[in-house]
Amino acid sequence: MDDPWDFDDSLRIGGLEMSYRWIATAAAVAIALAGGWFMLTRWPDAAFQSHEFVTGVGEVRTVNLEDGTQVILSGATTLRTSFSPDQRQIFLTSGEASFRVSKDAARPFTVLTAEGFARTTTVGSFRVRRGPEGTAVNVDDGVVDVRPPNGDESRRTLLHRGEHVLLAP
Numbered sequence: 001m002d003d004p005w006d007f008d009d010s011l012r013i014g015g016l017e018m019s020y021r022w023i024a025t026a027a028a029v030a031i032a033l034a035g036g037w038f039m040l041t042r043w044p045d046a047a048f049q050s051h052e053f054v055t056g057v058g059e060v061r062t063v064n065l066e067d068g069t070q071v072i073l074s075g076a077t078t079l080r081t082s083f084s085p086d087q088r089q090i091f092l093t094s095g096e097a098s099f100r101v102s103k104d105a106a107r108p109f110t111v112l113t114a115e116g117f118a119r120t121t122t123v124g125s126f127r128v129r130r131g132p133e134g135t136a137v138n139v140d141d142g143v144v145d146v147r148p149p150n151g152d153e154s155r156r157t158l159l160h161r162g163e164h165v166l167l168a169p
Contacts, residue, residue, distance in 0.1 A: 052080045055095070068102035069109065074129075083107075096129035101142070115167035116148045126159075138164040 055073045063071045077095025090111045103123040110119040115135040124142015139159040146157045
């Protein structure tokens with residue numbers, strides 16, 4: 001007696017014989033590739049890369065970010081990175097970090113805190129410290145644009161080597 005579940009799963013197209021399973025696998029791969037392409041080209045936020053770094057009291061940690069920027073986190077520091085095709089953002093929630101920024105004119109490098117933000121598009125190095133007195137920005141090399149959280153142009157400060165500013169809470 002013939003088994004009702006035993007059947008030939010092949011398909012003949014022209015002179016080529018293919019299995020239905022092979023056709024289904026090829027279709028699934030094509031759909032996955034098309035979906036990935038759609039996500040990356042239509043929804044740029046899907047390309048965001050985010051990481052969080054935390055140090056304990058007295059701990060110092062050096063981190064090399066995916067864009068080549070070097071970050072030195074002082075003790076009791078928490079920061080999160082968010083990189084996309086058009087921007088590089090660092091959210092410093094507590095502590096102090098030094099940044100040796102790699103050049104990428106197409107993607108500004110911005111450090112954000114509750115009191116404001118510091119942004120550069122050039123190669124350079126600067127430090128940002130977040131404490132009870134506010135956010136302090138010190139420039140070691142390069143040019144850094146510092147503004148309050150709302151980006152108010154009238155309160156903008158351009159800092160050069162050796163200059164610093166304190167953004168009060």
